[in-house]
Amino acid sequence: MLPKSLQKLIDSLAKLPGVGQKTAQRFAYFLLRSHRSLAKDIGESMLNLKNEIALCHECFNITDAGELEDKSLCPICSNHRRDKNVICVVENIFDAQAIEHSGGYFGVYHILHGRISPLDSVGPDELKIKELVLRLKRLQENGSQVEVILATNPSSEGETTAFYIQKLLKPLGVKVTRIATGIPVGADLEYADDVTLARAMKGRQDYE
Numbered sequence: 001m002l003p004k005s006l007q008k009l010i011d012s013l014a015k016l017p018g019v020g021q022k023t024a025q026r027f028a029y030f031l032l033r034s035h036r037s038l039a040k041d042i043g044e045s046m047l048n049l050k051n052e053i054a055l056c057h058e059c060f061n062i063t064d065a066g067e068l069e070d071k072s073l074c075p076i077c078s079n080h081r082r083d084k085n086v087i088c089v090v091e092n093i094f095d096a097q098a099i100e101h102s103g104g105y106f107g108v109y110h111i112l113h114g115r116i117s118p119l120d121s122v123g124p125d126e127l128k129i130k131e132l133v134l135r136l137k138r139l140q141e142n143g144s145q146v147e148v149i150l151a152t153n154p155s156s157e158g159e160t161t162a163f164y165i166q167k168l169l170k171p172l173g174v175k176v177t178r179i180a181t182g183i184p185v186g187a188d189l190e191y192a193d194d195v196t197l198a199r200a201m202k203g204r205q206d207y208e
Contacts, residue, residue: 010024058135059076059110060110061093062093081106087107088107088109089112089132089148089152089165090110090112091111092114115161127161129168132165133169133172136148137172147176147177148174148176149178180203181196181200
């Protein structure tokens, strides 16, 4: 019989995505054997995550609460150099971060905070899709010509999410595009799957 405090930690860790009971036990045992400073740092970081992180009221990206302009907009949404009429829709904050690091995008984002996944009981109402529609309507009321880039992941759930949003936005007359998918740089064709090859052929471009 494990001590209640240890068992509670194991049960809590096991709730994390991708962490099973055995992995949770290893994590908990490692923390038990490590220096108290590590447990303290992790505990403080988790508390700060809830206390010092805020959601942008426009794109729903997360940022340090102290960085929110006028207590509502994140640094990207409040940056006047960004094109507010080009909105890249992504599943999570890390997808937006990856696009930012590419250095080739100068629009803004809309974070869904998930993707449609019936098996996980995640439907459209659990995502920030309604907020996207309202955001687009506000822009259209100001006479803006808006482009929405659907940058959900090329998985079955990501494609389902992109298709749902595309159908939802069609009546609004908004330009909707989908990020290209295909063969990554440095990869060999012989190792690519059929779907990837098909998309690469469909998304071919002029060779300049």
